[in-house]
Amino acid sequence: MIAQRNMASDQALVAEPHAIGDQRFSIVLKPLSHAELGDIRIDEDVFAIGRSEVPFDSYAPPIIADLSHRHARIFSEYGAVYIADMDSKNGTTVNRVDVQQKITRLRDGDEICFGKALSYRVQLCPRAQQRPARTAKLISLTLTPERGELGLQPIVVTQFPFLISKADEAFSRYRDDHPQQVNYLSRRHAHIFLKSDAPFIEDLGSTNGTFIGGNRLDEHAIALKDGDILAFGGHHFVYQVSLQRENAVADPTVTKFSAPAAAAAAASHAGDADKTTFVAAVGVLAFALFYSGAPERELKALLENGEYGRAAVLASRALERDPDNAQLKALGTEASLKANLPQWMAMLKARQFDRAAALLAGMKKLGGHNPDLQALLKELEWAGNLERLVSARGGADAPIRSPDDAAKIKAILRQWDEDTQGHQRAFVMLSSYVPAFKDTYAEALSHLRKLALTGWSGGNE
Known part of the structure; x- marks a missing residue:
């Protein structure tokens, strides 16, 4: 949703962009505490802040001493930009207000600080619509179970990022038949996200790990490609990765996938007409609520701000992942009504x-x-x-x-x-x-x- 744009000057930026569904913004973080570091330009839906993330991993150790490995994330949805602290050790502030374990909307001119001494000025600028790229766009990612005898169903991811969680319906549906295996998954186990339209997977510090080709992931995200064997938490939830792309250039001779077509393709791979492919499509903001582990608090904030419609949508998505949460039910009821x-x-x-x-x-x-x-x-x-x-x-x-x-x-x-x-x-x-x-x-x-x-x-x- 966010794309890079060359700026002629630092002036004439939007003071407070409204959340418009098709509006896109360029994001620039201008260093305040260490001007020598240079600007950070963000062109991804989700941008990770952490001591092992680019460009922070190239900074001198004293500069990133306060950063956690997974410190914060900047992301966008519905034409708005947000920051979420990831329960970092030394916290995150926006305009000197602590936002630790919170999700906060960012506006042009905001000052953000990671830890105690790494601060930036936020610049947001609406960008002109660009012509469609002449490359094959990723429209879905399918996880096809490696072992059909286990009764696992394919997962078709049509919206990114996608959170792997034992509370997510894609995995919690197996709790009755395989309770121990589901418990090997963490609540925030891993996530699949896009970077330059390429899918990546990152383990989120899970207890039992995420594996590609039998190798456990470390703290870095890894690009996914067709044929990769992906495992979560052990030897039960093991899947083969396949990518469905469509040609961005109109060509009547090219067969294009749609999200339903991708789901149907995955179902055919499963080889069992009685199995239902799980199509996963979760918005960025809903994902971030679980990413930060604080959906109830964020929903309360939306209700206090009178954003009832958005709160209703987020509560619905949150309940998909945590259907027995009584507080989410109460907040969702209030928001919807x-x-x-x-x-x-x-x-x-x-x-x-x-x-x-x-x-x-x-x-x-x-x-x-x-x-x-x-x-x-x-x-x-x-x-x-x-x-x-x-x-x-x-x-x-x-x-x-x-x-x-x-x-x-x-x-x-x-x-x-x-x-x-x-x-x-x-x-x-x-x-x-x-x-x-x-x-x-x-x-x-x-x-x-x-x-x-x-x-x-x-x-x-």
């Missing part, structure tokens, strides 16, 4: 019932790993059906016109009566997240009472 419930209420009031139903469907899909949220969405679905019925009848107290009308009233009332306390608890909880929902709740109860009277009188005429 605060992001969407006001809009849903407005649609209901405007009698845009199909749009309201579509919005709920999107919330259900995003919150698929959050049963707490699903229960509340089911309540909203019931309320939406109630209001749709009232509108179609011309009012809650309109007389019954047909047996079908009477059946619909009976069904909606029966659903309420079957779990009255459950409905009430859900309505109260929804109102606690979005206080304005109390009015929607009150109107729903009013309509319910009128329908009950209408149904009673209709049944006794």
Whole structure:
């Protein structure tokens, strides 16, 4: 997402770039504490800061004395640039504020310091769109199990970086059948990332190691190529690497892979129609939450800043990796409701019932790993059906016109009566997240009472 750009001057830089999905920025770190070091220009999605990383590994030992081997990462997503401290020993600051174990958005002019004495000025500059490169672009990386008899499924990575973790669904799905083998993986075991459109793998200090061709990785990232044999934690999770690329130059004679096609190709390699290829696509920011080990704290910060939509997306991705985390469920529920419930209420009031139903469907899909949220969405679905019925009848107290009308009233009332306390608890909880929902709740109860009277009188005429 970030590309290198030659700057004519240090002036006229954007003061505060907005997070726009297709906007790209050049990033330059200008040394403050040691001007002799020269500028660092970043052209990767993820840039590693550490004593063994380029260019820091070439600095004099006294300069990098405070740096940890894995000190921090600078990364970008959705047109914004962030820094994440990797639980470094001596910490990271942004504008002299400690951001250790946090993820912080970077803006033009920010001062960042690694440890106590290695500081830089951040320069961000929007770059012009470049013509597509005439090279084969990597669109996915497939990990095909070496031992089919173990029942492992292929993994197709379509978005980078990709975190190898025992909490990730790609591996946690085997916990019941192979609990000991899953436990050989670390929570932040390794990651696969792109550098100049080439895939690299780096072990993240895992207990049981990451291996290429039987050789354990050290603290340096290694480029991956077709045919590499990659193992995580021992002899169970062993995969062969294959790269799927597409030609960036339009050519009708060239067969191009898409992400679904790549997944299908991997499934065919597995040689078992009953196996489902796992397609891994996780955004950079969601990855970084787990990379820093602090998703709950970062989600709280997003909620405090009113970034409910982004928090909902990140909570969803986090729950994919840690589905039993109660705090993530609570934060995800809050984020989703605060992001969407006001809009849903407005649609209901405007009698845009199909749009309201579509919005709920999107919330259900995003919150698929959050049963707490699903229960509340089911309540909203019931309320939406109630209001749709009232509108179609011309009012809650309109007389019954047909047996079908009477059946619909009976069904909606029966659903309420079957779990009255459950409905009430859900309505109260929804109102606690979005206080304005109390009015929607009150109107729903009013309509319910009128329908009950209408149904009673209709049944006794």
